[in-house]
Amino acid sequence: MTTAAVSTTTPLSELVSLRRLSAIVTGGGKGIGAAIAVRFAEAGANVVVVDLDADAVAATVKDIQSRDGRAHGIVGDCALASTAQQAVDACVSVFGGVDILVNNAGIFPSKPFLDVDEALLTRVLDVNLKGAFLFSQAAAKQMVDGGRGGSIVQIASIDALHPTGNLTAYDASKGGLVMLTKSMAKDLAAHGIRVNAICPGGVDTPGVAAVVDDMAKGLHLSTAQLQATMGDGVPLGRMGVGDDIARAAVFFATPLSSWVTGAVLVVDGGTLLK
Numbered sequence: 001m002t003t004a005a006v007s008t009t010t011p012l013s014e015l016v017s018l019r020r021l022s023a024i025v026t027g028g029g030k031g032i033g034a035a036i037a038v039r040f041a042e043a044g045a046n047v048v049v050v051d052l053d054a055d056a057v058a059a060t061v062k063d064i065q066s067r068d069g070r071a072h073g074i075v076g077d078c079a080l081a082s083t084a085q086q087a088v089d090a091c092v093s094v095f096g097g098v099d100i101l102v103n104n105a106g107i108f109p110s111k112p113f114l115d116v117d118e119a120l121l122t123r124v125l126d127v128n129l130k131g132a133f134l135f136s137q138a139a140a141k142q143m144v145d146g147g148r149g150g151s152i153v154q155i156a157s158i159d160a161l162h163p164t165g166n167l168t169a170y171d172a173s174k175g176g177l178v179m180l181t182k183s184m185a186k187d188l189a190a191h192g193i194r195v196n197a198i199c200p201g202g203v204d205t206p207g208v209a210a211v212v213d214d215m216a217k218g219l220h221l222s223t224a225q226l227q228a229t230m231g232d233g234v235p236l237g238r239m240g241v242g243d244d245i246a247r248a249a250v251f252f253a254t255p256l257s258s259w260v261t262g263a264v265l266v267v268d269g270g271t272l273l274k
Helices: 031-042 054-066 081-095 120-147 168-191 208-217 223-227 242-255
Strands: 022-026 046-049 068-073 100-103 149-157 195-200 264-267
Touching: 022 031, 022 081, 022 149, 031 046, 031 054, 031 100, 031 242, 046 054, 046 081, 046 242, 054 068, 054 149, 068 081, 081 100, 100 120, 100 242, 120 149, 120 168, 120 195, 149 168, 168 195, 195 242, 242 264
Parallel strands: 022 046, 022 100, 046 068, 100 149, 149 195, 195 264
Antiparallel strands: none
């Protein structure tokens, strides 16, 4: 086994740089995905934003370009192999290659286990787990062909480690995503491709806001009343924001984490300490 020399004198500015690198971010139109896309562009990366929502894709691309960043949008279902290949092909044709993939696309319908039907289960697993597999495979093949390695970041959840309740399909998908991360890390290390996962806690995103709105109705509270209590059980005293997760994604995407693969980083304000 050969090992590459590692410089211990590389300036920090280079260790946090994504200049000359190109990234794909799924679910990049809103919330965590949009925050990651914007931070990657700020660090110098070319970014392909993939989302089912055309307006959201356009908004994120416009936001990046307004900051003098480089971005390209793909509208498609992240559960499909065809969308994965389209995103990889676009990243290669527009930006010259694929160096980073963030599998962020995900759905989390809340429903008691006994009420989960096959259609819901299939859709959740398709988007959250199968889609991540398909995007990872398409991107990794391109990374291998490119010969310069790469980084794949999975956005899992603390629900992969501890159930919240009424999210069995989601929890199963995210638990599978954590093991997919570890399996891929082992298989792809020889190609210089690192694979890591982030497990966010409760993050204030448009998707979470919709779930909170439904929960509030069931509890006969206003959405504002329920939101005001959401951070009460978090040791650091607040819900997360998209940028909390984006900063962790930057760590995994940049040379700061050059000797890290197969890792699972919990970013939850201490929620799992309860």
